[in-house]
Amino acid sequence: VVAGTAERLDRAGIADDDAPTTARSVTPLSRVPTSISVTVLDPFGNLIGGIGGDFNSNQITDYVKGLLPGQVAAYGSEPFTIEAPGADFRVATTVLPSSLGSVIVAQSLADFDKTTRQIGSVFLIIGSLVLIFIAFASRQVVKVGMRPLEKIEETAEKIAAGDLSARLDNFEPDTEVGRLSTSLNTMLSRIEEAFDARMQSEDKLRRFVADASHELRTPLTAIRGFAELHRQGAVPDGEKTIELISRIEKESMRMGYLVEDLLMLARMDQSPELVISDVNLSELVQEAVTSAQVAGPDHLITTSIASAVVTKGDADKIYQVVTNLLANARAHTPAGTTIAVSVVKDRADSLI
Known part of the structure; x- marks a missing residue:
């Protein structure tokens, strides 16, 4: 027996048969300790x-x-x-x-209580770790779920800055955020269309005001010119006076038609219907030239008007076009410039 084996046998109460008789006495183990x-x-x-x-x-x-x-x-x-x-x-x-x-x-129950406390501590630690993990995972899930809302916020900021063409991304259509983005995109499209319609309406209103001032200037100038001729006595009494008053009356009637057309444009936002009939271009152009000569005496107007040139069209609109052309010629050329006006019949076409 080596390496302390005898000592261990003595402590266990087991006698060694090979041990010498001089060994110290051994106390046998009476029972196993237990709870x-x-x-x-x-x-x-x-x-x-x-x-x-x-x-x-x-x-x-x-x-x-x-x-x-x-x-x-x-x-x-x-x-x-x-x-x-x-x-x-x-x-x-x-x-x-x-x-x-x-x-x-x-x-x-001491061991049971000790084991229960240890298990409780272990479960407490595990529960705490699980709660921390759940909190972290929940935060990540909420963060991922909030990304679409962040994009919606960015789009709303662009729209608030005036970019009406901004749109939301197409998210999953089966989710609440997807359905919300689809509805918002539809609403934004309608808002953009409404703003475009408003801008177009404002542009048309501005054009209406410009057209009204431009179209009314010519007949008003002609009426004022005829009235000044009559006041200054440049037209003798008799047939010339009757012709002058007739021209003033025609210009005022055309101005009234023009005002009605402009009002119709403003109300209906579209061109009025044309009244198509036989139009004597020779007489119509001659009347427009006479009015232009009175409205702009600083310009010389020469005419080459064929007789009895008739066409189909709206007499008032054709007269309006001719007077506008003459007014533009006077407005964009220096005084003393000669303006040439001609009316010819070229086979099936009537040319001004």
């Missing part, structure tokens, strides 16, 4: 004997002494718990035959 105890009581509840319970801080005998067989029998065969300071005991009892006494087997 389970067995207690025997006599019929009067006095302690007869017991074994075990070496690891217990409290002894079960302190709590079961004095139990009579009748009291033990009342517990039956089911185990029960005896509460004690520190660790409790789990107890099972039985009565000896002929009520000669009682046998009580007890197990200390």
